[in-house]
Amino acid sequence: MRTADYLIVGGGLAGTTLAWHLLDIGATVLLIDPDPPVSSSKIAAGLMTPVTGKRLVASARFGRLWLQALAFYRQIEARTGVGFFRETPMLRLFADGVERDGFETRHRLPADTPIRVEPVADGFVMSPAGRLDVAAYLAASREAFRSADRIVRETLVLPDDVAVDTDGVRLPRLGLRANSLIFCEGAAGRSNPFLPPMDFNPVKGEILTLRLPEHSELRPIHRGVWLAHRHDDIFLAGSTWDWDHLDEIPTHAGRETILAGIRPLVTGPIEVVDHRAAVRPTLRSMRQAIGRLPDRPRLAVLNGLGSRGSLLVPWLAEMLAQHLVRNAEIDPEVRILTRAVRGA
Numbered sequence: 001m002r003t004a005d006y007l008i009v010g011g012g013l014a015g016t017t018l019a020w021h022l023l024d025i026g027a028t029v030l031l032i033d034p035d036p037p038v039s040s041s042k043i044a045a046g047l048m049t050p051v052t053g054k055r056l057v058a059s060a061r062f063g064r065l066w067l068q069a070l071a072f073y074r075q076i077e078a079r080t081g082v083g084f085f086r087e088t089p090m091l092r093l094f095a096d097g098v099e100r101d102g103f104e105t106r107h108r109l110p111a112d113t114p115i116r117v118e119p120v121a122d123g124f125v126m127s128p129a130g131r132l133d134v135a136a137y138l139a140a141s142r143e144a145f146r147s148a149d150r151i152v153r154e155t156l157v158l159p160d161d162v163a164v165d166t167d168g169v170r171l172p173r174l175g176l177r178a179n180s181l182i183f184c185e186g187a188a189g190r191s192n193p194f195l196p197p198m199d200f201n202p203v204k205g206e207i208l209t210l211r212l213p214e215h216s217e218l219r220p221i222h223r224g225v226w227l228a229h230r231h232d233d234i235f236l237a238g239s240t241w242d243w244d245h246l247d248e249i250p251t252h253a254g255r256e257t258i259l260a261g262i263r264p265l266v267t268g269p270i271e272v273v274d275h276r277a278a279v280r281p282t283l284r285s286m287r288q289a290i291g292r293l294p295d296r297p298r299l300a301v302l303n304g305l306g307s308r309g310s311l312l313v314p315w316l317a318e319m320l321a322q323h324l325v326r327n328a329e330i331d332p333e334v335r336i337l338t339r340a341v342r343g344a
Helices: 013-025 062-080 097-106 134-147 186-191 252-265 306-326
Strands: 002-009 029-032 085-087 090-093 116-120 123-127 130-132 163-165 168-171 176-183 203-211 221-223 225-231 234-238 271-280 289-293 296-303
Touching (some): 002 013, 013 062, 013 134, 013 306, 062 130, 062 134, 062 306, 176 306, 186 296, 203 252, 225 252, 252 271, 289 306
Parallel strands (some): 002 029, 090 221, 176 296
Antiparallel strands (some): 085 130, 116 123, 163 168, 168 176, 203 234, 203 271, 225 234, 289 296
């Protein structure tokens, strides 16, 4: 039976980043993931935005999160030889005069924040900011793990495939054994029988890949929808929010919603190159599920990253890795597993 210190279920943003941090500590890791063609991580925008939401407020802990994310992604770029992270200011346009007036009335940045906001016509430019090409990051990481024989391309059948005892976790069908098993399954976690009832609030999002041959603004733009440059004349645009149809089927309504929001933002013709949909793993609490399971300490979870996942995950994954290997404390601001899940 093949052994490792940790088995990670799910090769998306959470599982991949956790694997890197555990490896950096010196642990042995196997990543169990069938590598589906579509997932919320693979179609994620990867935008790291300092001012967010309908109320246009400074993103919580942005300075700390930004510096940690920047250092982590640059390190993985160097290790894999693949570029997938771009620092770029972002343009936020006001939807109407009411939004503009509200922002000018409410907008007060903390004195010690690194966030900078520069007014422009009909909006403002915010920095520091950036975009992670999540699909490229996952592909580069997966290739590095595959070369090191750390990938198990299987689908775990729960609960049948998992046996937990005082000495560790066994997966007899897969021929695997480890000290601990960590679930990083995204939206699929809502049907995981090992997890306690969590306040999952999954939402379907749709994203378009566009060819804009005459559009010259390369900074990401936000105004109801968002537009982000990928390469050459190719851009990503999104996104929609659908809580009623939790599938990966692109819809005409989703396509038209995005295009209607994009048309006022761009110059020249718009060609739709691709259209995808996936289910985001969000929680109603808008926090994250992180930590060991209270009744099964050999099992752990990292889930609920939501739309800020690219910014949050380097910090969260390092925190969980330190907790698993060195029993370090998890920040009480995100320790949702016992508080929000159990209702404590």
